[in-house]
Amino acid sequence: MARWSVSRRTLLVAVGLALVAVAVAALVIPRRSVAPPLVDVQLLALNDFHGHLEPPSGSSGQIDGVDAGGVEYLATQLRLLAEEVQRPDTLTVAAGDLIGASPLLSAAFHDEPAIEALGLAGLDLASVGNHEFDEGSDELLRIQNGGCHPQDGCADPARPYTGAHFQYLSANAFVTATGEPLLPPYAIREVQGVRIGFIGMTLEGTPAIVTQSGIEGLDFRDEADTANRYAAEMQEQGVQAIVVLLHEGGTQAGGGGINDCTNLTGPVVDVVGRFSGAIDVVVSGHTHQAYNCVLDGRVVTSASSFGRLVTDIDLRIDPSSGEVVEARARNVVVGRDVAPDAAQKELIGYYRTLLGPVAAEEVGEASGPITRAAAPSGETPLGNLTADAQLAATDDEEGAVAAFMNPGGVRADLDAGPVTYEEAFTVQPFGNYLTTLDLTGEQLDCLLEQQFVTERILQPSATVRYTVRQAGTPGSAADPCAGTKVDGITIGGSPVDPGGTYRITVNSFLAGGGDGFSVLPRATNDVVGGADVDALTAHLGANRPVAPPATDRITLG
Template sequence: MSPTHSRRRAPRRVVVAALTTAAALATAGALAAANPAQADPSAKQSPTKDLQLLAINDFHGNLEPPAGSSGRVTELQPDGTTANIDAGGVEYLASSLRTARKGHDRSLTVAAGDLVGASPLLSGLFHDEPTVEAMNKLGLDVTGVGNHEFDEGKDELLRLQNGGCHPADGCYAKGRKFKGADYPILSANVLNEKTGKPLLKPYTVQNVKGAKVGFIGVTLKGTPDVVTAEGVKGLKFLDEAETINKYTKELQKQGVHAIVALVHEGGFPASSAYNHDCDAGGSTGLSGPIVDIAKKVSPEVDALVTGHTHNAYVCTIPDPAGHPRLVTSAASFGRLYTELNMQYDPRTDDIVRATVKGSNRVVDRTQAKAADMTKLLNEWQTLAAPVADKPVGYITKDITRNGAVESPLGDLIADAQLAHAKSLDSSAVLALMNPGGIRTDLVYAASGNEGDGVVTYGEGFAVQPFANTVNLKDLTGAQLVTVLKQQVSGSNAAAPKYLQISGGLTYTLDLTKAGADRVVTDSIRLDGKPIDPAATYRVAMNSFLAGGGDGFTELANGTNQLVGSDDLAALVDYLTANSSAAAPYTPTAADRITVVR
């Protein structure tokens, strides 16, 4: 049993913030009907209390404003066009949340996982201690766990919760001891295999001025498929909906009826605009795993705050009883937050479902920065500067990770890994890179004092923060064909994951076909020659892919493995060797894969 968690907030120093555009403040979705179990004829006369939830997800240690496309959101305009808005940065996020809380006596701030992991250098270099400290100052009340919280294994996750200096790196400055998270990190469906118990608390109850709200936190059941084997060693991941329903019953037995699920699994909205009306036309404009989960989660759960897919949505999905319920996500990297407003009925100790309204709000950069966050960032930036500011290469323009199938940055990373592989074994012929391992763009404009076109180590770290190694394996031609087909079949059938490929490998992707047939076997060439199914090819890939990650199970069957240096070192070495101030690197045309639509 988890005790009621009631924390006294420090008095808030409200930062006056400029409001974003009218569209940013427009309500993106609202429930139109109540759960009949809560519909009381006298509800209008009941002394209900206002309750506000502010939610974020997939922050990924983005303390500084994210660069390039990672630092923008798409906003739908009244005339139907779209505009891009620069957004994000913890100094602005703190200001936004503090402004949003004004006038709300009962406000809770929650998150749906992946607050840490895959973080830029300012946080990642210090094992995400800076992000935890920022979340403490931000006033975060509770978060669910995400898959990236397991990037460094369960012991490191426990340290982030409980505090203590890093076992290898120690404390980072004299007099600075890491105290851990002030907020509970919930992991209801993550069990310690030895004990059979949740690794961390499965739920918590927040009592805010008499309103008792229970929060249950789960991550996607498929976490072992998207995290290294070492990261989830000794852990078991259970079904999301079944786990939420189990602890919903436990909360109800304790008299807690207002319940919100924090689910690190998500969906794919019909529009990329954060303020798109997800329920337009009377049908759910959302697809993906969260839809099936939401339809199975107990009607006693009042809302689902979700994440993982880095998309923005506020959608209505019917609960198992057929009653509408909000499911929300605030994109990623602190560019948005979701505001949920509702009424809490003290007679039933429950949220009145019909009153729940939600919208996503932009964390715009026109408002004042939160001074305490600026101070925190300055402290960590001083510690990181000797490493972060070192120039490692030069580029002619932005090198983006954007691309429906192939991207210029994906090409660069694959080429860099092949070059590193060849330095270890001259028989290496190609490299494969998973798109999810590319976290942001390389931006031409200076982010500090280094000058335009200069790539610093910190910028490279933001692109590849996982500390994967570059591994070499032998694959037959038949296995290589299977790997390419796994991009669009098996676990990747619904949401394809297109591998980024090194120069010399080409093929055609026919999107008019279905499943594995979309990869045209006869088109696959290496240096202009057809792939021989019986031949052996020496292939470079990161350690995550080498273990069969992201659904590429055939890569795990490769043989004769050789482990090289880390992938960031490979990228840095390649940029240093292939660019200079006089001859900067020019991005590729990203035309190695021919796409038929």
């Protein structure tokens, strides 16, 4: 009996163990894995806002045949685009030049209104553009961190400036003394469980297009090398989805629409071509153009300027690998046919009240529209008018015989009819001062030859005439004077003597070598005068009504 019962127990145990083994085996049988669903992420992007709180005027206020822009409508459009996808984690980003070269409503308060408005609109991250350096790196840090202006104090002591509610990123602007980035080079944001890295940078050539005091103590490094460095650093942290916010851009060939990429040319093409494969999307800017491209397998976009477009970028990310598996983009017009945002409307009204009546003061009159439309020579009516105004302000007191204006310093057209101080300020918003200096005739010739190296045609005063030889050859960056493009320079009807000395007026930006005109810092006997906008308003008042100047000062031969 005992032997039987032991055998039975042994049998039962054996059977039990076998059943357990079968169960365990069933548990470890390989099953077909189910991939997690892709994560959809929306990015909304803009660039080159330039403090345009209110809708831009004239041709600057249109895009794609539609009246566009104005932060009241921009904020509404951003909200509507976010609501389309019905997700709470949309990120709004920007590619630089949010401030600087701004209309009076923002510029009068050191662009604090623009920063506040963009924060209200939900901006999360932005790269630093060249114009963020217009008032220097200390001022840029104040704009980011808050505090009253060191000279002008708080616009409203009862409502001190608290800083940007978004983060500026600056990967390739380094403090010379320390070798460290001026601002964080990148940021990582988690959206629906996936991590996305954003690298922010401006163009390497910033020192050539910003007043020298603005970039003092800073070094600017190569865009592609810098982006690749920080992309690799983020990959080491497990971030595989990477977006670059790049303040550098390109231009489509004629006829390209806001969502086209027709023979895109410009620095952005080379920069993007040197990016590592880790970078998925590039939000670009600087050229104020609209385009929607795929370059080297990555989406590259630009939303024109002044808040007239928003780029809607849709990413699909594999949550297992963190990689972007699909990216699509579209540029959307910020039309004025939507309800204006109430908070933005209130903000604009607040700063309008602070600004007071100076903005509406009538300073002159134009007999017709005076625009920045370029003639084949490169002259523009408004550029020529500005040069005339600067000469008129310095001919008697400083003995100037000619003046030249950089085309990028003329920022808005003038409509026909009365011209207010605000409109004049919008034409010349940089706060530059007139500088009158001595150039030899040989240096003057070199200055004009250098236009064809820098690819920026200076706007001449009415006293200047010369011919551009289309068969001539430009000089080089190392020796601009070697060019043979310019011939027959006259001032006041008399040929320029290479050995003579001529008093020439330019603005302080050009006098410091801005836009790459390296001849001007070698001039002598420079005298700094009044503000450029004061010269313009005085000229408008003295010649009322002023007519659009002819663009016949440069002849193509």
